Amino acid sequence: MAKITYITHDNTNHTIEVQNGLTVMEGAVQNDIPGIDADCGGGMACATCHVYVNDEWFDKIPVKEDGEEDMLDMAFEPKKNSRLSCQIIVSDELDGLIVNIPSKQS
Amino acid sequence: MNKIDALIIGAGPTGLFTAHQLKLIGLDCEIVDNLDKIGGQCIELYPDKPIYDIPAVPECTGEELTNNLINQIKPFNIKFHLGERVDEVKKEGDKWIVKTNNGKIFSTPNVIIAGGVGSFEPRKFSIKECEKFENKSIFYSIKDKSIFKDKTITIFGGGDSALDWAIELSKNSKVNLVHRRDDFRGAQATVDKVYELSKEGKINLFTKYQMISIKGNGHLESIEIKNDDKEIKNIKTDYALGFFGLIMQLGPIANWGLNIDKKTIEVDTEKFETNQKGIYAVGDICSYPGKLKLILSGFHEGALAARACFKLARPNEKYRFEFTTSSKTIKDRLGIKSD
Numbered sequence: 001m002a003k004i005t006y007i008t009h010d011n012t013n014h015t016i017e018v019q020n021g022l023t024v025m026e027g028a029v030q031n032d033i034p035g036i037d038a039d040c041g042g043g044m045a046c047a048t049c050h051v052y053v054n055d056e057w058f059d060k061i062p063v064k065e066d067g068e069e070d071m072l073d074m075a076f077e078p079k080k081n082s083r084l085s086c087q088i089i090v091s092d093e094l095d096g097l098i099v100n101i102p103s104k105q106s
Numbered sequence: 107m108n109k110i111d112a113l114i115i116g117a118g119p120t121g122l123f124t125a126h127q128l129k130l131i132g133l134d135c136e137i138v139d140n141l142d143k144i145g146g147q148c149i150e151l152y153p154d155k156p157i158y159d160i161p162a163v164p165e166c167t168g169e170e171l172t173n174n175l176i177n178q179i180k181p182f183n184i185k186f187h188l189g190e191r192v193d194e195v196k197k198e199g200d201k202w203i204v205k206t207n208n209g210k211i212f213s214t215p216n217v218i219i220a221g222g223v224g225s226f227e228p229r230k231f232s233i234k235e236c237e238k239f240e241n242k243s244i245f246y247s248i249k250d251k252s253i254f255k256d257k258t259i260t261i262f263g264g265g266d267s268a269l270d271w272a273i274e275l276s277k278n279s280k281v282n283l284v285h286r287r288d289d290f291r292g293a294q295a296t297v298d299k300v301y302e303l304s305k306e307g308k309i310n311l312f313t314k315y316q317m318i319s320i321k322g323n324g325h326l327e328s329i330e331i332k333n334d335d336k337e338i339k340n341i342k343t344d345y346a347l348g349f350f351g352l353i354m355q356l357g358p359i360a361n362w363g364l365n366i367d368k369k370t371i372e373v374d375t376e377k378f379e380t381n382q383k384g385i386y387a388v389g390d391i392c393s394y395p396g397k398l399k400l401i402l403s404g405f406h407e408g409a410l411a412a413r414a415c416f417k418l419a420r421p422n423e424k425y426r427f428e429f430t431t432s433s434k435t436i437k438d439r440l441g442i443k444s445d
Contacts, residue, residue: 041399045152045155069289073286074351
């Protein structure tokens with residue numbers, strides 16, 4: 001279990017407990033947190049579950065796999081701390097993770 | 107005007123199998139898809155990724171699945187309208203009049219939406235003002251490259267489309283190539299060529315830069331780009347081209363008076379009919395209690411929607427259930443000689 005805080009574009013904090021093994025994307029979708037579309041369902045094929053990872057956390061989460069950076073090229077307003085939330089798998093180490101959801105996904 | 111028994115929107119696996127089911131029961135149908143090829147998400151998003159949950163097919167890629175479905179409907183000679191988007195659906199008497207963006211018109215009692223998560227559209231620049239210049243100075247696809255001759259073109263993106271066009275247009279235009287990182291995801295030979303042309307001064311490369319603003323009056327004059335170190339550059343340019351891949355958007359479907367929630371269309375589970383009589387939704391785009399977004403569910407939904415279409419297309423006939431293994435009529439439709 002990890003407590004994850006999703007900050008939506010209107011600056012609202014949504015802190016929820018997400019089970020280990022789920023992705024950060026699934027945590028958001030299953031808890032109806034707005035702003036994550038995840039059109040392709042977690043296949044790293046669409047860049048609509050794009051989040052900005054809080055700077056403190058960016059280096060602590062597992063690094064990007066091949067292909068994620070390519071997909072991020074297609075995301076809406078990608079930044080240095082951009083990640084696809086479907087590629088971040090929740091574990092105890094991620095307890096306290098903070099991600100910002102962009103103003104839109106497309 | 108094309109008069110048909112059913113029109114299918116979407117040429118993904120669900121649309122293809124729905125067509126199979128319609129033809130099998132003796133209805134004619136045609137398929138429209140906004141992509142320029144058959145296969146939908148399977149082809150556009152994951153042609154090489156293996157799928158493991160197609161019944162009786164232990165493993166296949168999106169491309170293999172698509173090819174098998176195309177083979178399965180080959181006997182029916184179904185007409186495809188690719189690269190076309192359905193823009194309008196209107197009721198006229200007991201028929202739906204369907205118009206595409208290319209001006210094609212269909213008259214049909216049945217419209218089956220097998221649209222996945224919507225139609226694939228190019229991703230656009232995130233800066234709002236870009237809309238004003240779209241299709242004048244800003245493009246997301248190229249139809250006529252001659253307009254760029256002897257002009258300055260600024261291309262954004264790091265994939266094959268961006269690189270291929272940078273190389274092509276550098277022959278007759280001044281080309282700037284802007285990408286948000288210094289790694290390109292195109293084919294290696296293409297990437298090498300871009301670096302070579304950059305060395306020769308034929309392509310101006312701006313890596314780790316993104317667009318922050320544009321200026322122009324009627325037509326584009328300049329754009330500002332900013333890099334990771336917040337350094338800003340002003341580039342004079344006649345045109346800007348964005349190649350950021352495709353995104354799925356519900357598009358005009360949202361305006362057809364259907365009950366839509368979270369990009370999906372509510373249907374019943376008997377006919378997979380929407381709140382509009384004669385309009386059905388099948389596959390990923392439909393929702394009902396217990397809905398699973400699996401390809402196999404799409405096949406089931408399409409089979410049932412096809413039977414519902416029969417009632418509206420042949421109001422004076424009774425639908426008779428038949429097996430493909432035993433029905434001579436079906437074998438004739440499939441072009442199989444029975445002995």
